[in-house]
Amino acid sequence: MKQGPHLFVMIALVAAVTLFGRVLPTWTLSLATIAASNALIALGIVVLARTGNVSFGQGLFFAAGGYGVALIANAWGVTDAVAQVIIGAVCGGLLGLVIGPLIARYSGIFFGMLTLALSMVLYGALVKSTALGGSDGFNVGRPSLFGMIFTDPREADFMLYAVSVVTTGLAGIAATILFRSELGLASLAVRENNLRVEYLGISANRVVTINFIIAAIFAGASGAFALMAQRHIDPQFAYWTTSGEFVFVAVLAGYQSVAAVFVASLALELVRSFSNLYLPNTWQLVLGVFLLGVILFLPRGIGSLWIRDRHKKKIPTATALSAEKGVVL
Amino acid sequence: MNFFLTIVLDGLIQACWLFIVALGLTLVFGVLKILNIAHGSFYALGAYIAATAVTLVAAHGLPPSLGFVAMLVSVALIASAVGFLLERGLLKMFYGRDEVVLLLVTYAVFLILEDVTKLIWGVNPIYATQPYELFGNVEFAGLYYVGYDLVLIPISAAIGFAIWFGLNRTITGKIVLAVIHNEEMSVSMGVRVNRVYAVAFAFGVLLASLAGALTAPKISMQPGLSSDVIILSFAIVVIGGLGSVEGAAVGAVLVGLARAASVHLMPQAELFMIYLIMAAVLMFRPEGLFKRETARRI
Numbered sequence: 001m002k003q004g005p006h007l008f009v010m011i012a013l014v015a016a017v018t019l020f021g022r023v024l025p026t027w028t029l030s031l032a033t034i035a036a037s038n039a040l041i042a043l044g045i046v047v048l049a050r051t052g053n054v055s056f057g058q059g060l061f062f063a064a065g066g067y068g069v070a071l072i073a074n075a076w077g078v079t080d081a082v083a084q085v086i087i088g089a090v091c092g093g094l095l096g097l098v099i100g101p102l103i104a105r106y107s108g109i110f111f112g113m114l115t116l117a118l119s120m121v122l123y124g125a126l127v128k129s130t131a132l133g134g135s136d137g138f139n140v141g142r143p144s145l146f147g148m149i150f151t152d153p154r155e156a157d158f159m160l161y162a163v164s165v166v167t168t169g170l171a172g173i174a175a176t177i178l179f180r181s182e183l184g185l186a187s188l189a190v191r192e193n194n195l196r197v198e199y200l201g202i203s204a205n206r207v208v209t210i211n212f213i214i215a216a217i218f219a220g221a222s223g224a225f226a227l228m229a230q231r232h233i234d235p236q237f238a239y240w241t242t243s244g245e246f247v248f249v250a251v252l253a254g255y256q257s258v259a260a261v262f263v264a265s266l267a268l269e270l271v272r273s274f275s276n277l278y279l280p281n282t283w284q285l286v287l288g289v290f291l292l293g294v295i296l297f298l299p300r301g302i303g304s305l306w307i308r309d310r311h312k313k314k315i316p317t318a319t320a321l322s323a324e325k326g327v328v329l
Numbered sequence: 330m331n332f333f334l335t336i337v338l339d340g341l342i343q344a345c346w347l348f349i350v351a352l353g354l355t356l357v358f359g360v361l362k363i364l365n366i367a368h369g370s371f372y373a374l375g376a377y378i379a380a381t382a383v384t385l386v387a388a389h390g391l392p393p394s395l396g397f398v399a400m401l402v403s404v405a406l407i408a409s410a411v412g413f414l415l416e417r418g419l420l421k422m423f424y425g426r427d428e429v430v431l432l433l434v435t436y437a438v439f440l441i442l443e444d445v446t447k448l449i450w451g452v453n454p455i456y457a458t459q460p461y462e463l464f465g466n467v468e469f470a471g472l473y474y475v476g477y478d479l480v481l482i483p484i485s486a487a488i489g490f491a492i493w494f495g496l497n498r499t500i501t502g503k504i505v506l507a508v509i510h511n512e513e514m515s516v517s518m519g520v521r522v523n524r525v526y527a528v529a530f531a532f533g534v535l536l537a538s539l540a541g542a543l544t545a546p547k548i549s550m551q552p553g554l555s556s557d558v559i560i561l562s563f564a565i566v567v568i569g570g571l572g573s574v575e576g577a578a579v580g581a582v583l584v585g586l587a588r589a590a591s592v593h594l595m596p597q598a599e600l601f602m603i604y605l606i607m608a609a610v611l612m613f614r615p616e617g618l619f620k621r622e623t624a625r626r627i
Contacts, residue, residue: 241556285448
């Protein structure tokens, strides 16, 4: 079985990346915050995609998390960043808990369409709800951390960066553990053939539902980050093109490696900000060509750039194992 | 009663152009098994080309009836060429990959076309209203309707009938149906599936852009048009069943009526209603209203 990096190595890596933020210039700091937040929601899509289902409506949970946090922040004055992330995750997770069991029966294109439809239901409702600011949305205050209020914008940016990198890092570690667990392996089996999985006595629907809820939790937390970074929320959070971008990151990353999700998200943000700077009217064009290039030349995502080697190494161990079995038998 | 009639007629007018767009989407899915996210972009492309044609004709002092013809002809020519080239030049490379991968390829095409239309036509709203007055106003049951809107009803009915007839009553149509049912078998029977793919895709693009051209005089063309249209046509084909012509018709009428009803009765629920219908249909009949159940491999 694939071992991957050790738990402590991963924790050390997250800590190192967080501290690295101290030396980064301010503009990279906010870019990295967005990248980490997008990586979190894309990670959820990857988790779900391991069951063979791609959600084109993660904007639903993204918006649910964002609006939940924004409303609670404005109503009760909860400004703590960590609390907001938890609220976002809980909002996303609760919605996932309601929708997950209903949606787990579907697969392939119908799964994608249904998730898209549900996110557009929310979008349609939000655009027309005057109490929530309609299509303009509304603003929220600056986040704080453990009672500290950051007035220096650089410190505030670093705080947000640190919280988002640590959260996303922890989610990444959790996902790595999940991928190696029984559930994670069952998910891959569901992707191959859900009926065979049912014959083996595992409920495929249950596997899909649990993965769906995990993806919803990640998306809700990501919505909280997007809210904190922009200090503004509008129905665009739930629009299908927003969800499309997250699927974009997931495809770019491929479904094999957690680290690839972060690299892909960062790559996308870099491409976006550079083409915003140099090609202001054509960044979608650049994005489209980029996506086509990845699908064409790296069909298994950028993760395949470094995962491939490990697969080659695996083959001899697998044959060795079967040979050993032969001896025992 | 009159109020009810208004809703029905408004709904039918909406359903007309929606039906033409959805027909293209459902045809492409039926033949190529691609759910084309870029379909809305072809609608927008048709609308923009039509606007240019109409404006050019008007600038030369020619009558608007000529503008109407010029817009349809130019859109038909350009759209089918774009569709054909796109299928041969790009989509062909991804056949045999996962359905979801093809979905993403069309998403990339959507992103690219979104900016291409911005580069050519700019970001400010464009109008092409001249042909809209072509058929005058018509009084119907005490209400005044723009003649152009009512003309759309027979036009879309004719297009729908032509597609149905072409698919079910001609040799070419039967070949296309054979490809839809079983591609491998068709190949072994000597059907040039590649050619069917290219023509079907070009036809799908043609239908989307014709709908765009026909609605161009009614609306203002601006960025964001394509993403709104694709969402509506997705809802229609999912309600009707992917790949079904009858389904597209019924779905279009349902969505058109739902839109008209919510505009008149409860304007805040417009988008919401359509998606609620779509989600409800998917919950109870995931294959859509008009799709037969298919066997699956165990």
